[in-house]
Amino acid sequence: MRREKRRIARPFRRRSLYSLLSLATVFLLVLSCCTGCGRGSETLSASDYQKRISEIHDGVAWDLGYVIESLGEVSGDEYYHLQEVGEVFARARDIFAGAYRALEALDPPEEALELHLDLMHFYADGEREAGTMVNSLGLFQIVLPMLADVDNLALPSLPDQPQPQEIRGAAEEDRRTMEDYLRELEGITPPEDLREYLEKVRGLFGSLRDMVSGVLQAVPAKELESLADFRQRFVPVQGEASGLRGTVQAYLVGAGSRIDGLIERGGELAARIKRL
Incomplete structure (x- = not known):
């Protein structure tokens, strides 16, 4: 008779990753609620805008590093890890989405309009990439066993x-x-x-x-x-x-490369924020 498959529960080695991502998500959601009422609010000065977007962007960049690190700890054959990695990407998706909403609530000064749009595109791309990974990992959880x-x-x-x-x-x-x-x-x-x-x-x-x-x-x-x-x-x-x-x-290695690309884009945007 065929042996019954066993689901082995193993703790993910970096539990602090979840708490950090969750805290960042809460921070961004709170920030998005407190940052004004969207377009039509008072236009921020360049210095105030720079401060706001630096807080948002630094939090996103920090958490991306943990996401890419977690991928290196997972074996494709060890399908009991995939659900946990999927949860990591779900949190990353929420972080990008929260950053997008927080940025959308800001009314940038004229000299920051181009940067503002580029940041919004970046966060939208990040949310889409992370969401795709959530769906992909869901498929792998089914077919790998x-x-x-x-x-x-x-x-x-x-x-x-x-x-x-x-x-x-x-x-x-x-x-x-x-x-x-x-x-x-x-x-x-x-x-x-x-x-x-x-x-x-x-x-x-x-x-x-x-x-x-x-x-x-x-x-x-x-x-x-x-x-x-x-x-x-x-x-x-x-x-x-x-x-x-x-x-x-x-596929996971390729996903890591895509996240690396996002990190590189994020670094370029961070440099532009500093020059504002």
């Missing part, structure tokens, strides 16, 4: 000379598993950049379902021959599942 379970299928785990009823029982179990996975994946709408990835995952489980069905359709006295054929075809499929799991780690 499924892909890991390919190594635990019943048919490949049978002894060398199983009885025909053992072969059929294992094949029935694996077919139900693949059909359950395919049903679960039917209603998922992935982020744009992960559509092809999800199609590959669906294709993998579809192939395994068909391979297992072939074993079930074997004529009596041909079960061992059918099992041997399955095992031979299973090896490359197992490798494909491993590759799809590795794609998650590569």
Whole structure:
């Protein structure tokens, strides 16, 4: 019988990250409520505007450093970490959204209009990037346990000379598993950049379902021959599942690069704030 998958609860090593992000979010939300009533309020002087946006921008830049650091502590195979990383990005998304609202409430002086718009675009882009990561990590939380379970299928785990009823029982179990996975994946709408990835995952489980069905359709006295054929075809499929799991780690690395890009943009904007 296939072993039951265990969800292993492990503490994230940097719990202070959550409290820092939460405090920054609260700070920005409070700031957005206290910074006036939006356009139509009194135009700020250059010095007052600089002080306000420095407070907002410094908080965002500080928290981005913790987000990128947390990515380096996660393995793509360790899917029990992904929910916690998703929570990190959800907080980052809220921080960008709070910064956008706080900035939107300000009435900048004329000499800061271009900077003001660039900052708003930056915070909007940050919110979008973090939101995409939240959705992507949600998808990975679903598919990674499924892909890991390919190594635990019943048919490949049978002894060398199983009885025909053992072969059929294992094949029935694996077919139900693949059909359950395919049903679960039917209603998922992935982020744009992960559509092809999800199609590959669906294709993998579809192939395994068909391979297992072939074993079930074997004529009596041909079960061992059918099992041997399955095992031979299973090896490359197992490798494909491993590759799809590795794609998650590569995706997280790519996400880190995108966050690095945001940090670089944020640094350039910080320099412009100082020159104001």
